[in-house]
Structures are given as structure tokens and as C-alpha cells.
Amino acid sequence: MSETIQTLLQESRTFPPSPEFIAQANANDPKIYQDAAADPEAFWADWARKLDWFEPFDTICEYTPPYAKWFLGGKLNASYNCVDRHALGDRRNKPAIIWEGEPGDSRTITYGELKDEVSRLANALKALGVGKGDRVSVYMPMVPELAMTLLACARIGAAHSVVFGGFSADSLEERTNDAQCKVIVTADGGWRRGGIVPLKSIVDEALDLGCPSVTNVLVLKRAGKPGDLTNGVKTPAYNEGKWVEGRDIWWHDLVASQSTDCPCEPMDSEDLLFVLYTSGSTGKPKGITHTTGGYLTGTMATSKLVFDLKEDDIHFCTADIGWVTGHSYIVYGPMANGATVLMYEGAPDTPDKDRFWRIIEKHKATILYTAPTAIRAFMKWGTEYPDRCDLSSLRLLGSVGEPINPEAWIWYQEVIGKGKCPVVDTWWQTETGAIMVTPLPGITATKPGSATQPFPGISVSVFTEQGGKTEVTGPDVTGTPTGGFLVLTKPWPSMTRGIFNDPTRFQKTYWSRFENAYFAGDGIKLDEEGYLWLLGRVDDIMLVAGHNISTMEVESALVDHHAVAEAAVIGKTHDIKGQAIAAFVILRSGHENHEGLVDELKKHVAHKIGALARPDDIFISAELPKTRSGKIMRRLLRDVAEGRALGDTTTLADPTVVHLLRDKYEASEG
Numbered sequence: 059m060s061e062t063i064q065t066l067l068q069e070s071r072t073f074p075p076s077p078e079f080i081a082q083a084n085a086n087d088p089k090i091y092q093d094a095a096a097d098p099e100a101f102w103a104d105w106a107r108k109l110d111w112f113e114p115f116d117t118i119c120e121y122t123p124p125y126a127k128w129f130l131g132g133k134l135n136a137s138y139n140c141v142d143r144h145a146l147g148d149r150r151n152k153p154a155i156i157w158e159g160e161p162g163d164s165r166t167i168t169y170g171e172l173k174d175e176v177s178r179l180a181n182a183l184k185a186l187g188v189g190k191g192d193r194v195s196v197y198m199p200m201v202p203e204l205a206m207t208l209l210a211c212a213r214i215g216a217a218h219s220v221v222f223g224g225f226s227a228d229s230l231e232e233r234t235n236d237a238q239c240k241v242i243v244t245a246d247g248g249w250r251r252g253g254i255v256p257l258k259s260i261v262d263e264a265l266d267l268g269c270p271s272v273t274n275v276l277v278l279k280r281a282g283k284p285g286d287l288t289n290g291v292k293t294p295a296y297n298e299g300k301w302v303e304g305r306d307i308w309w310h311d312l313v314a315s316q317s318t319d320c321p322c323e324p325m326d327s328e329d330l331l332f333v334l335y336t337s338g339s340t341g342k343p344k345g346i347t348h349t350t351g352g353y354l355t356g357t358m359a360t361s362k363l364v365f366d367l368k369e370d371d372i373h374f375c376t377a378d379i380g381w382v383t384g385h386s387y388i389v390y391g392p393m394a395n396g397a398t399v400l401m402y403e404g405a406p407d408t409p410d411k412d413r414f415w416r417i418i419e420k421h422k423a424t425i426l427y428t429a430p431t432a433i434r435a436f437m438k439w440g441t442e443y444p445d446r447c448d449l450s451s452l453r454l455l456g457s458v459g460e461p462i463n464p465e466a467w468i469w470y471q472e473v474i475g476k477g478k479c480p481v482v483d484t485w486w487q488t489e490t491g492a493i494m495v496t497p498l499p500g501i502t503a504t505k506p507g508s509a510t511q512p513f514p515g516i517s518v519s520v521f522t523e524q525g526g527k528t529e530v531t532g533p534d535v536t537g538t539p540t541g542g543f544l545v546l547t548k549p550w551p552s553m554t555r556g557i558f559n560d561p562t563r564f565q566k567t568y569w570s571r572f573e574n575a576y577f578a579g580d581g582i583k584l585d586e587e588g589y590l591w592l593l594g595r596v597d598d599i600m601l602v603a604g605h606n607i608s609t610m611e612v613e614s615a616l617v618d619h620h621a622v623a624e625a626a627v628i629g630k631t632h633d634i635k636g637q638a639i640a641a642f643v644i645l646r647s648g649h650e651n652h653e654g655l656v657d658e659l660k661k662h663v664a665h666k667i668g669a670l671a672r673p674d675d676i677f678i679s680a681e682l683p684k685t686r687s688g689k690i691m692r693r694l695l696r697d698v699a700e701g702r703a704l705g706d707t708t709t710l711a712d713p714t715v716v717h718l719l720r721d722k723y724e725a726s727e728g
């Protein structure tokens with residue numbers, strides 16, 4: 059990558075934490091960075107000791123790249139740490155999960171109740187022959203029983219493999235076979251936009267394709283029969299699937315009668331806790347593995363310090379538990395801290411576009427953790443929706459999943475946070491297990507669009523194409539700004555222990571570009587004040603007339619224009635420049651495409667960044683192709699712009715979007 063990258067988008071606004079926030083923050087002494095950097099192993103061991111161990115560990119870390127082991131010799135159980143230890147004394151009456159279904163039904167489950175429910179379910183799984191070392195496939199809607207299933211597996215030493223409920227039968231079949239799961243836990247269906255996602259019938263289809271390792275399917279009744287009422291809302295007709303006697307078992311038939319006594323299996327710190335498949339843009343999905351002690355330590359520490367979690371907080375993470383964000387920041391991290399989590403089943407625009415704000419108002423959420431793709435949708439819909447709700451309970455806002463454009467950051471901070479909530483932009487991956495680059499809300503002065511600095515105990519390196527290496531361990535970096543590849547050279551507790559059953563692919567995908575170092579696949583720059591800026595996947599970075607330009611920076615410049623809600627930028631083959639910039643733009647509601655708008659947008663980008671970044675083409679679109687977790691798939695937009703056949707579209711949330719987009723694009727060219 060060339061040196062031009064850091065001369066592009068400039069952002070000078072900074073937001074230091076308020077004195078009131080600092081005074082109450084879990085982390086408010088900048089010395090935490092120096093102490094952790096001086097002895098990262100001691101820092102992490104201190105956090106690990108905040109967990110309850112059945113047997114203490116004797117060795118903190120053993121690292122032989124690409125594998126690290128943490129807290130060796132120690133024995134513990136994740137379910138014990140997330141449930142049992144909070145179900146003692148008065149805390150047993152504290153809400154663990156506050157849940158809202160899409161039809162508006164809601165439930166509160168205390169830590170005491172959670173312990174009983176998880177224990178019953180764990181005994182039920184045992185009755186189905188699941189034991190220590192087995193894998194369980196989980197294909198569920200966002201209901202409390204989903205969180206319980208993870209914790210029940212952990213309780214008996216079985217690893218869960220959660221497959222997001224929006225994935226197809228093929229995806230479920232592929233993942234279930236790869237992990238050789240014994241049982242699938244599912245539901246008849248889950249609510250989404252007023253309809254039912256027919257989960258059980260998709261499981262049937264997956265099993266018809268062939269999953270020989272699966273002996274039983276445990277089915278939660280959530281959707282019920284067509285015509286049933288949930289909070290006055292009628293279940294619409296849906297494919298209920300077929301019932302296979304002997305194989306399929308209703309949850310209420312098996313679980314309710316189980317004993318609430320189920321001791322937690324003592325697990326080795328390095329025993330497998332779960333497998334979670336990440337799709338990757340090509341090839342078969344990778345089963346990312348995480349083990350018990352290190353993963354719990356990383357998610358517990360980051361939850362406590364990044365979200366400033368307190369006893370009375372109500373933590374609302376809007377991710378689905380089918381993604382790593384839900385694993386780490388709905389279930390394991392907050393619950394290892396004994397926090398109250400708020401879970402929502404359905405879509406953000408059902409029954410209306412104010413649904414998240416209504417939920418926050420009703421349940422008095424104090425922390426909101428969501429994704430830039432959602433924030434940009436809220437911006438597009440307009441401020442009337444948040445403005446009609448009482449959001450005064452909120453005290454901290456988080457972002458994850460993609461680079462957040464400065465304008466979206468500011469909107470989030472002003473419209474949702476009313477200028478009083480710190481915003482934490484957190485960079486991490488399924489593979490890293492826990493947050494890696496983030497502000498600490500009581501210490502860091504934030505800059506809109508920057509994820510700021512590595513979490514204490516983490517060191518992040520910027521490697522340049524020319525061989526330059528800059529290591530960043532905290533806020534005190536001085537020296538020249540640089541830009542290049544995000545690389546991790548030191549181990550951390552929650553790092554993945556590899557791809558399930560595929561060590562060769564693990565080595566090749568992450569550890570082959572740089573020797574003995576993990577390459578995350580993302581571009582990153584370091585500014586003159588020691589702030590890190592994530593630039594998106596390096597495969598997306600453009601090379602225009604010899605200059606590397608990040609798609610993210612051009613997108614941010616476009617979103618900075620008052621008419622633009624969302625933008626996706628790609629490099630398109632160009633005879634002279636090598637690549638020319640093409641942009642796909644979605645307008646905010648209330649704005650129409652008019653004569654001159656495209657030129658105005660091109661000028662706006664040239665003004666914000668420089669003539670170099672001026673897009674050659676801008677195409678106004680209604681939607682963008684996104685993965686099921688909301689990340690824009692620029693690869694497919696490149697296919698559209700180049701007039702090529704569309705590549706693999708199976709990871710898209712809605713494959714029709716890109717086909718429609720291509721037709722319109724070709725018509726406009728035509």
C-alpha cells in the first residue's frame with residue numbers, strides 16, 4: 059500500500075469523556091495501558107482470576123504460532139461462570155435476560171430461573187445422548203431459549219455450533235456435517251417482519267440432504283399453529299415441516315420434566331467451547347473454534363471496560379446470537395459479569411421504524427450496541443422515529459461490524475445519544491473472539507470514525523507493503539503516521555484456536571502472508587496522534603492512478619453529503635488510471651435523484667478528499683447487496699460495474715437485490 063493513504067480523509071473533531079463519566083467509569087486511569095503493556099500476561103491473568111475456577115491454572119500462556127494456549131492446568135465451566143455464580147444470594151433475583159418478541163410479548167428471566175432452565179435443558183441434552191466433547195447444532199430464533207442452549211451445552215462440556223436462523227437448508231447441512239453435530243436444537247419458527255421464518259421445515263430439508271451424525275432434533279414451540287395468538291397477533295400460515303417420530307422431540311415434552319440439578323462439567327481451560335462458521339467471500343465456511351478459559355477472560359474483561367458495565371445496566375446488543383457479536387456480547391461477556399441483557403426477536407421496522415427506540419424506552423436500556431448498517435438505515439428513515447421516544451436511559455453507545463463513517467458516528471452521538479453518551483467504535487472479528495481496538499469510554503477522547511486504540515493487553519501492528527512495521531499498544535504512539543495491513547503479532551486469550559478440523563487452511567488463510575503473525579485481512583492507518591482508522595477489507599482497497607484509496611474514505615465523504623444515506627464504492631477497471639472509482643448511493647428519505655445531483659456528489663467528494671478520489675460514475679440505487687450480517691459485498695458490485703457474470707451470491711441476505719441492481723445499472727448504461 060502506498061503512503062498516500064493517510065493524506066486522505068481528515069477528521070479533526072474530538073470528544074473527550076465528560077468529567078461525570080470519568081468519575082464513575084470502570085476504567086478511568088490511563089495507567090491501565092502502560093501496566094498492561096509492561097506485562098500483558100499478568101494483566102490477562104488478573105482478569106482470568108476474576109472467573110471462578112474449579113482448579114487454578116499454573117501457566118498463563120504458551121505460544122507457538124499459529125496456536126496459543128492460555129491458563130493451562132486450570133479447570134472451569136462457562137455455564138458456572140455465566141449463571142451459577144450469579145444465582146447465589148440476592149443476585150438470584152436479578153434479571154439475567156429481558157426479552158421482547160416481535161409481536162410485543164415479553165419475558166424477564168432472573169439468574170435463579172436461568173440456572174434452573176439451563177440445568178433442565180442440559181439434562182435433556184444428556185438424555186438425548188449428548189456428552190462432553192460432542193457438538194450440537196443450534197438453529198433458533200432470537201428467544202431466551204437460544205441463550206439457554208449455549209449455556210446448557212457449555213454446562214455439560216458439549217460445543218455449540220450456532221447457525222444464524224436466516225441461513226438456508228444447504229448452509230445448515232454443510233455446517234452440521236462439518237462439525238459432526240449429534241443433535242440440532244431448533245424451533246417451529248420465529249417471528250420476522252410479521253411473518254414466520256419456518257426453521258423446523260428448513261431443518262427437515264437439511265436432514266433430507268443428509269446429516270448422518272444427527273440423531274435427534276429438539277424443537278421449541280415458538281410460532282405455534284397458524285391462527286394462534288401471541289400478544290393479540292395471529293400466527294400467519296407457514297410451512298410447519300414434517301414430524302419424524304423418534305427423531306423429533308418437542309422441547310416442552312422433554313425439558314419441562316427434567317431435574318433442575320445438573321452439575322457443571324469441569325472443563326480444561328483449553329477445551330472447546332464452540333465452533334462458529336464464518337462464511338468468507340469464497341470457498342466453504344470456516345469453523346472458527348474458541349476454547350473456554352481464554353475466550354471467557356477476553357469477553358468478560360472487554361464487556362466490563364468497553365461498555366463500562368455496572369450492576370444496574372441493561373445491555374442491549376442488537377446482533378443476532380447467530381453472529382459472534384451475539385455470542386460474545388449478549389451471552390458470554392455480559393453474563394460472565396452477571397449483567398442484565400436485553401434481547402429482541404424481530405426486525406427493527408416492525409410494526410414501525412421506531413421499534414428499537416420503543417424497546418429502549420420500555421425496558422430502560424442503558425447501553426446500546428449496534429452496527430453501522432443499522433445506524434445508516436435509521437439515518438435514512440429520519441429523526442422523527444427516535445425523536446418520539448424517550449431515550450434518556452441510554453448512557454453509552456457502541457458500534458461494530460464495519461467502519462463507521464464519521465457522519466453516521468455524529469448522527470448516532472447526537473440523535474440517539476443526545477450528545478451525552480460516549481460512543482465506542484469496536485473493531486474485532488469472529489477469529490479474535492473479543493473486542494481488540496476500541497476506546498475506553500472513561501479515558502479515550504474519541505474521534506468520529508476512528509476505533510482509536512488497542513484494548514489494554516492487546517498490541518496491533520501496522521505492516522506496510524514496503525516492510526515497515528509499527529506496533530501500537532496504547533494511546534502513546536508517537537512518530538510518523540503510516541498505513542497498511544492490520545497484523546497481530548502477540549497472542550491474546552480469546553484468539554481462535556484454529557479452523558475446526560482444518561489446520562492447513564488456518565495456516566494458509568491467516569498466517570502465510572507474514573511470518574509468525576496473524577493477518578486480519580483489514581487495512582488500517584495510524585494518524586499523527588496515535589489513532590487507528592480501519593479501512594475495510596484489503597481486497598476492497600482501490601488503486602487509482604498509482605494511489606491506494608480506501609473505499610471506506612470515499613464512502614464516508616459521500617455519506618457526509620446531506621442527501622446521502624449510504625454508499626458503496628468500488629474500483630472499476632480503467633485503461634489509463636488502472637482503476638476508476640464507481641459509487642452506488644442510497645438517498646435519505648425526502649431526497650430525490652435530480653438533475654445535477656450526481657455532479658454535486660462528485661464535487662463533494664473531490665472537495666472533502668481531493669480530486670484524486672473524485673468518482674467517475676455514481677449510480678443512485680434503492681438498495682445495496684449485503685451479507686446476512688449487514689456487511690456490504692463490494693465484490694458483487696465490481697461484477698455489476700464490470701458487466702461480468704455475478705459471482706457467488708449465496709452469502710447475501712437477499713440475492714434478488716443484486717440482480718435488480720444489475721438490471722437497472724445495465725439499463726442506465728444502455
Ligand code: 6R9
Pocket residue numbers: 336381382383457458459460461462483484485486487488489509578579580592593594595687
Ligand atoms: C465482530 C464482527 C469481522 C470483520 C473485520 C472488519 C469488519 C468489524 C469493525 C470492522 C471497521 C469496526 N469490522 N468491526 N471494520 N470498524 N469497528 O463483525 O466479526 O463478522 O467476523 O467480521 O468486520 O472487516 O475483519 P465478523
